[in-house]
Amino acid sequence: MDALLAFLAMGGYAAFVWPAFILTFAVVIGLAVGSWRSLKRAEARLALLEQARPPRRGRQRTAA
Numbered sequence: 001m002d003a004l005l006a007f008l009a010m011g012g013y014a015a016f017v018w019p020a021f022i023l024t025f026a027v028v029i030g031l032a033v034g035s036w037r038s039l040k041r042a043e044a045r046l047a048l049l050e051q052a053r054p055p056r057r058g059r060q061r062t063a064a
Contacts, residue, residue, distance in 0.1 A: 010017045 008014060
């Protein structure tokens with residue numbers, strides 16, 4: 001148990017280390033959530049654009 005407490009104390013720097021760790025973790029989670037939301041918006045917009053576009057005709061191949 002003493003080893004765990006010594007680890008958590010970080011040699012007296014725990015007041016600096018743990019808030020920095022928590023802030024970094026929060027920023028990474030925020031970026032992941034923002035990216036996920038942006039992806040979903042882009043997918044929804046793409047679906048609308050694909051519905052609004054007339055269907056494509058098949059490519060005609062020419063004999064070479």
